[in-house]
Amino acid sequence: MSLKDKYKNLQGWLAGFSVITLVVSAFALGIIFWGGFNWTMEMTNTEQFCISCHEMEDNVYMEYQNTIHYSNRTGVRATCPDCHVPKEWGHKIVRKIRASNELLHKVLGTINTREKFEANRLELAQHEWARMKKTDSRECRNCHSFDSMDYTAQGRRAYKRHIKAVDDGQTCIDCHKGIAHELPDMHEVDASVVVGQKSK
Amino acid sequence: MKKILLAGTILILGFAGVIPQLLAEEQVNSLRGDHALDENSIEPEMKNWQLDRDPIARDHVKQPPLIPHKTQGYTINLKFNKCMSCHSWTKYKDAGATKISQSHFEDRDNNVMANVAARRYFCTQCHVPQVDAKPLVENTFQPLPTVK
Numbered sequence: 506m507s508l509k510d511k512y513k514n515l516q517g518w519l520a521g522f523s524v525i526t527l528v529v530s531a532f533a534l535g536i537i538f539w540g541g542f543n544w545t546m547e548m549t550n551t552e553q554f555c556i557s558c559h560e561m562e563d564n565v566y567m568e569y570q571n572t573i574h575y576s577n578r579t580g581v582r583a584t585c586p587d588c589h590v591p592k593e594w595g596h597k598i599v600r601k602i603r604a605s606n607e608l609l610h611k612v613l614g615t616i617n618t619r620e621k622f623e624a625n626r627l628e629l630a631q632h633e634w635a636r637m638k639k640t641d642s643r644e645c646r647n648c649h650s651f652d653s654m655d656y657t658a659q660g661r662r663a664y665k666r667h668i669k670a671v672d673d674g675q676t677c678i679d680c681h682k683g684i685a686h687e688l689p690d691m692h693e694v695d696a697s698v699v700v701g702q703k704s705k
Numbered sequence: 706m707k708k709i710l711l712a713g714t715i716l717i718l719g720f721a722g723v724i725p726q727l728l729a730e731e732q733v734n735s736l737r738g739d740h741a742l743d744e745n746s747i748e749p750e751m752k753n754w755q756l757d758r759d760p761i762a763r764d765h766v767k768q769p770p771l772i773p774h775k776t777q778g779y780t781i782n783l784k785f786n787k788c789m790s791c792h793s794w795t796k797y798k799d800a801g802a803t804k805i806s807q808s809h810f811e812d813r814d815n816n817v818m819a820n821v822a823a824r825r826y827f828c829t830q831c832h833v834p835q836v837d838a839k840p841l842v843e844n845t846f847q848p849l850p851t852v853k
Contacts, residue, residue, distance in 0.1 A: 573777075660775065662757050663757075683785065687782065696820060697789060697794065697820060698786055698787075699786060700823050701818030701821050702818060703816055703819070
């Protein structure tokens with residue numbers, strides 16, 4: 506059968522359907538794919554998914570459990586995707602595509618022991634800091650904002666710096682590093698926050 | 706014979722728990738008070754950490770000052786010391802905090818370190834945050850009037 510014949514054959518086959526059936530089935534398929542896509546997006550946007558990898562569970566998740574975003578006075582919890590995955594659709598897709606890099610490193614075993622994790626931690630943290638700095642800590646601001654803060658209800662160390670931060674254009678991550686996990690070894694980043702060495 | 710009988714009676718009474726019982730009459734109160742051992746203890750009231758406030762007056766020379774702010778969630782480990790992110794010499798101005806004492810830079814052989822020395826690294830060994838709690842034991846310490 507020549508290509509032309511094949512095409513004719515297809516045409517004939519299609520003619521068997523009414524236009525309406527075609528539209529309806531395309532619509533139905535669209536829903537299924539779209540639903541499946543969104544479902545995948547939802548499924549991969551839960552804490553359960555994140556900690557299905559022991560790399561995430563044994564390190565960052567354990568540490569996060571001791572912090573205010575896991576348990577606090579008001580009982581509102583911030584989960585992994587709340588801080589790490591953008592809410593807004595376009596940004597979310599971009600982040601998800603980037604995250605396929607994590608799959609690669611899962612296979613490579615880049616951080617599959619605590620030692621390896623600690624050795625790579627500074628780099629991973631710096632990626633996150635850079636991302637948050639670039640977006641003016643967008644994910645923090647999904648829940649917190651300078652505008653909705655009652656400064657009179659804050660501690661005196663907090664409100665003084667927040668008021669100044671607004672003027673200086675500083676963002677949350679400038680001052681609140683290590684809010685949900687232990688920090689990497691800070692010797693290289695800032696020698697004033699680690700134990701002093703003998704000065705020669 | 707009589708002696709043996711007497712000793713025997715004492716022993717039996719002793720084992721029967723009469724002697725411990727008699728001795729227990731004059732019980733010493735432990736910290737848990739005269740609360741019976743088999744009862745549930747009374748829960749002490751929970752205390753809240755005090756909010757941030759002015760530095761707290763010191764009572765004597767070389768006293769490690771008390772911490773006048775909350776410290777929950779402040780990590781101190783080998784990799785990072787949260788306290789130093791406000792109290793170090795490079796940070797204290799921005800943070801509006803008291804500069805860490807230079808005495809903290811010396812190790813035990815009087816070598817001066819480039820930053821806080823290892824023996825002063827774990828700040829909360831000496832500096833403690835406060836709750837509003839009555840002291841368990843009365844304290845009548847008075848600072849010398851000349852150094853108050």
